[in-house]
Amino acid sequence: MTLLTSFKKTKNSFSQVLKELGWIDTGIFISNKLLRLVSQDKLRIYKYYLVTQPVRDKPYLPPHRGKEIKIRLIDKMDAIVSSFPRPLHVIESRFNCGAKCLVAFKDGRFIGFLWLQLGPYQEDEVRARFIPLPENRAAWDFDVFIVPEYRFGLAFTRLWDEANNLLSNSDIYWSYSRIAATNSVSLKSHLRQNAECLGSAHFLCSDKWQLTVASLFPYFHLSFHENSYPKFYLKTKLMTSQSIS
Numbered sequence: 001m002t003l004l005t006s007f008k009k010t011k012n013s014f015s016q017v018l019k020e021l022g023w024i025d026t027g028i029f030i031s032n033k034l035l036r037l038v039s040q041d042k043l044r045i046y047k048y049y050l051v052t053q054p055v056r057d058k059p060y061l062p063p064h065r066g067k068e069i070k071i072r073l074i075d076k077m078d079a080i081v082s083s084f085p086r087p088l089h090v091i092e093s094r095f096n097c098g099a100k101c102l103v104a105f106k107d108g109r110f111i112g113f114l115w116l117q118l119g120p121y122q123e124d125e126v127r128a129r130f131i132p133l134p135e136n137r138a139a140w141d142f143d144v145f146i147v148p149e150y151r152f153g154l155a156f157t158r159l160w161d162e163a164n165n166l167l168s169n170s171d172i173y174w175s176y177s178r179i180a181a182t183n184s185v186s187l188k189s190h191l192r193q194n195a196e197c198l199g200s201a202h203f204l205c206s207d208k209w210q211l212t213v214a215s216l217f218p219y220f221h222l223s224f225h226e227n228s229y230p231k232f233y234l235k236t237k238l239m240t241s242q243s244i245s
Contacts, residue, residue: 025181028202046126046203047181050216052138052174052236053195059161066154070105071162078103083110085145090124097122102162104146104155112146114159118170123178126203127210127229132176134235139172144186160193176234196236 025047032045074080076095080103084091094101094115104112120131121140132138141163146155167175179187181200191197201214212221212230221230 029182042206044203044205046205048178048201048203049181049187050130050176050178050198050201050232050234051187051190051195052132052176052198052234053190053193055167055173055175056164057168059164060157061154061161066158068106069111069153069155069158071158072103072105073166074101074103080110084113086143093124100166102159102166104159106150106155110147111150112144112155112159114144114163115142116140116163116166116175117142118167118172126205126212127223127226128201128203128212129229129231130176130178131231131233132174133233137172138174138176138234139167139170141175141177156189174236198234198236201230201232 028045028047035043035045076092081088081091098117098119100116100118102114102116103110104114117140119135119139120129121142122129130140132140144156144159146159163175176198177190178201179190199215201212201216204211204213208224210221210223210229212223213219214230214232216232216234218230218232223229
């Protein structure tokens with residue numbers, strides 16, 4: 001590969017990232033890459049958008065579509081967890097915290113999952129606790145994963161139909177989540193589902209300390225140990241009298 005070809009490839013990659021993320025989030029993306037490189041991965045930057053969406057009482061898909069994709073609610077003893085693309089200790093910690101996991105199968109093969117926490121969620125990528133409101137009427141959804149070859153199929157929608165059904169049956173009216181600023185596909189997908197963006201939070205992390213700067217309360221937090229973290233009490237502006245009754 002010539003120097004000119006390499007330059008054109010880099011330029012095209014940058015243009016694509018810029019098109020997807022915009023100038024600010026592209027700057028954060030590049031800063032994180034450089035910071036991790038020069039610090040040998042000891043310093044990291046994360047930016048999350050905090051969003052919420054109403055729980056649907058009607059499915060996205062009609063009954064005849066996606067019926068070949070089976071969804072099952074599992075527990076930590078299910079053998080399928082060994083197939084998950086996540087460390088086992090992370091999976092165990094989620095179940096121990098009361099998280100629920102919906103798994104998608106096609107022809108008996110694992111093709112994806114979606115996690116739900118019916119109440120406050122302790123983030124496992126940075127130090128933060130997210131508390132969705134109103135209490136007992138809001139949940140937290142996280143780590144939606146689809147096997148790459150099935151990402152343009154109906155697995156994602158089937159998982160969300162089952163998630164909405166589970167939440168609705170639990171008298172949950174709102175589901176909150178955080179979306180990495182670099183995940184423009186997920187953010188756009190949530191916004192298409194009538195999601196509301198509540199704000200954003202930035203985290204500058206090392207192995208020992210963490211600086212948090214957010215657009216919503218508590219706005220600023222400095223942590224020097226794992227038991228110190230900001231608490232985000234999240235409330236939708238679109239809340240109705242039904243959702244707080």
